[in-house]
Amino acid sequence: DTAVSQTPKYLVTQMGNDKSIKCEQNLGHDTMYWYKQDSKKFLKIMFSYNNKELIINETVPNRFSPKSPDKAHLNLHINSLELGDSAVYFCASSRRQGSTGELFFGEGSRLTVL
Amino acid sequence: SQQGEEDPQALSIQEGENATMNCSYKTSINNLQWYRQNSGRGLVHLILIRSNEREKHSGRLRVTLDTSKKSSSLLITASRAADTASYFCATDGDNQGGKLIFGQGTELSVKP
Numbered sequence: 001d002t003a004v005s006q007t008p009k010y011l012v013t014q015m016g017n018d019k020s021i022k023c024e025q026n027l028g029h030d031t032m033y034w035y036k037q038d039s040k041k042f043l044k045i046m047f048s049y050n051n052k053e054l055i056i057n058e059t060v061p062n063r064f065s066p067k068s069p070d071k072a073h074l075n076l077h078i079n080s081l082e083l084g085d086s087a088v089y090f091c092a093s094s095r096r097q098g099s100t101g102e103l104f105f106g107e108g109s110r111l112t113v114l
Numbered sequence: 115s116q117q118g119e120e121d122p123q124a125l126s127i128q129e130g131e132n133a134t135m136n137c138s139y140k141t142s143i144n145n146l147q148w149y150r151q152n153s154g155r156g157l158v159h160l161i162l163i164r165s166n167e168r169e170k171h172s173g174r175l176r177v178t179l180d181t182s183k184k185s186s187s188l189l190i191t192a193s194r195a196a197d198t199a200s201y202f203c204a205t206d207g208d209n210q211g212g213k214l215i216f217g218q219g220t221e222l223s224v225k226p
Binding site: 048102 | 156204
C-alpha cells in the first residue's frame with residue numbers, strides 16, 4: 001500500500017494554463033506538506049497543513065493555492081503557470097506539527113511549463 | 115532560508131568502499147535527519163539524530179552530530195551500487211517555525 005500518493009506523476013503544459021496536483025496519505029498523519037524541488041535538487045517547503053488548517057505559507061505566489069478537504073488529502077492548484085514553475089513538487093506527511101519527526105514523501109509530480 | 119549545507123556536492127566511489135557525507139548548519143537544532151533520494155523518486159527517511167545525541171547507527175549507516183561545530187556526518191560502510199542516490203540532511207529547530215529545512219544534497223555514485 002502506498003503511504004503517500006500523488007497524481008499526476010508528470011504534467012506538461014503551456015504557460016498561462018492552470019493545473020492541479022492531488023495528494024493523499026493513508027498513514028493517519030495530522031500534518032501534510034508541499035515541497036518544491038528545483039533543477040539543482042534544492043528542496044524548499046511551500047505549505048504545511050495540520051489537520052486541515054494552514055500552518056506554513058512560505059512566501060509562495062498566490063497563484064499557488066493549497067486545499068485540504070480533510071487531513072488525509074492536500075491538493076495544490078496552480079493558476080497562470082509560468083516557466084519558473086517548472087519543478088518537481090513533492091507532497092509529504094508527518095505525524096504532527098511542532099517538533100518535526102520523520103517525513104514521508106510521495107514520489108513527486110514533475111511539472112514542465114513550456 | 116537554507117539551513118544545511120552539504121559537502122561534497124558529488125562523490126564517486128567503488129563498491130565496497132565507505133562513503134562519508136557532511137552537513138553543516140547555522141542555527142541551533144532539535145534534531146537532524148538524513149534522507150535518501152533515488153533518481154526520479156521521492157525522499158526516504160534514513161535516520162534521525164537528536165541534539166543531545168552524538169552518534170547513531172542503523173545497519174550500514176552511522177551518523178554523528180557535533181552541535182559545537184554545528185555539523186553532522188553520514189557514513190555508509192561497505193557501499194553497494196544500490197546506494198547510488200542523492201543524500202540530504204534536514205534540520206528541525208525551534209527557530210525554524212515548524213519547518214524541516216533541507217540541505218542541497220550530496221550525489222553519491224557507487225560504481226560496481
